[in-house]
Amino acid sequence: MDRTINERINYVHERLRKNFDKLTRIAIAIYDQHTDKIKTFVHSTDGKPPLSLYEAKLSETPSLQHIVETRQARVLDNLCDQLLNHSEHSRKVLEAGYESSYTEPLYFNEHFIGFLFCNSKEIGYFDEAIRAELSAYAQILAGIIAVEFISIQTFNGALITARTFGRYRDEETANHLHRMSSYSRVIAKLLAADFGLSDEKVEFIYLFSELHDIGKIAVPDSILLKPGKLTIEEFEVMKTHTVKGRDMINLMINEFSLDGLYHIEMLKNIINYHHERFDGKGYPEGLKGDEIPLEARIVTVADVLDALTSKRPYKDAWSFEDAFTYLENNAGHQFDPQCVMAVLNNKSEFFTIHNKYID
Missing domain, CATH: 1.10.3210.10 (Hypothetical protein af1432)
Structure with a gap:
């Protein structure tokens, strides 16, 4: 049987850890256009994940909105100094002991589908080499998720067609x-x-x-x-x-x-x-x-x-x-x-x- 998306994320994390051993968390949150919500979806984390079954409106999260609009990855080298808001997401990430982060928007066929979040417990960890690697994997992960969701949309499309005819x-x-x-x-x-x-x-x-x-x-x-x-x-x-x-x-x-x-x-x-x-x-x-x-x-x-x-x-x-x-x-x-x-x-x-x- 094919692996779940979460199992695939774990596999990607294992591969990345061979070269970047301080990469302690990678996670994907998906975007629901109907509700404007970003929702936790899959992750690979050393220890207990800081967030699960969590959701927030994208329109109420300016920092993430900016990432979507610019289509540019965000690197925070020192979370304690750079996370200025007190959202539940920020608080839990800090409580988990993470010191730096990398966030990239995920697009497939020009459609925004979510975010890739990466964390390390080391300040300034996401240098140019690891950013290049993560950016490449982000595109692969976006494709994996899109294929799963497009399959579901195919079911819905077939249902709508059957209803009409x-x-x-x-x-x-x-x-x-x-x-x-x-x-x-x-x-x-x-x-x-x-x-x-x-x-x-x-x-x-x-x-x-x-x-x-x-x-x-x-x-x-x-x-x-x-x-x-x-x-x-x-x-x-x-x-x-x-x-x-x-x-x-x-x-x-x-x-x-x-x-x-x-x-x-x-x-x-x-x-x-x-x-x-x-x-x-x-x-x-x-x-x-x-x-x-x-x-x-x-x-x-x-x-x-x-x-x-x-x-x-x-x-x-x-x-x-x-x-x-x-x-x-x-x-x-x-x-x-x-x-x-x-x-x-x-x-x-x-x-x-x-x-x-x-x-």
């Missing part, structure tokens, strides 16, 4: 997908410590969650758009969207030669299992508890929360408090209790996302 219409507006994918990311971040989720895995849960209902393309409009309650027979047809979605993804993988995408099993799990129930009474396989992949359990809660609090042709939007009560009452039955508690203990984050993407 298949006259696919249902309640899944663009804002619904933005909300539930953002909800999924928040839940994944909150569970990361308990389940050992890396920044990389959290990000792919966020990216893949929007494709959870791709199989609905194959459901007839008479069932998909029915304003009233489905008959038993109609509901059986509706339930097939999970396995049909999985089959469509397998077809797309073959047709677009995307079998090298490392987290493809995560995508399949989200599509196939987001209607499983924690008590084993869901579909398509009747999985129970931890048998259901974590990413599917996360997306289930995120999807239902947004469905409940959104207006549909057949119902009014529930209040958030009523939706939270529903999640709490069904924890351990329909939902993973830990996913539910992550929501209930952090309600304000979900309000904020909902208000950002109002239909």
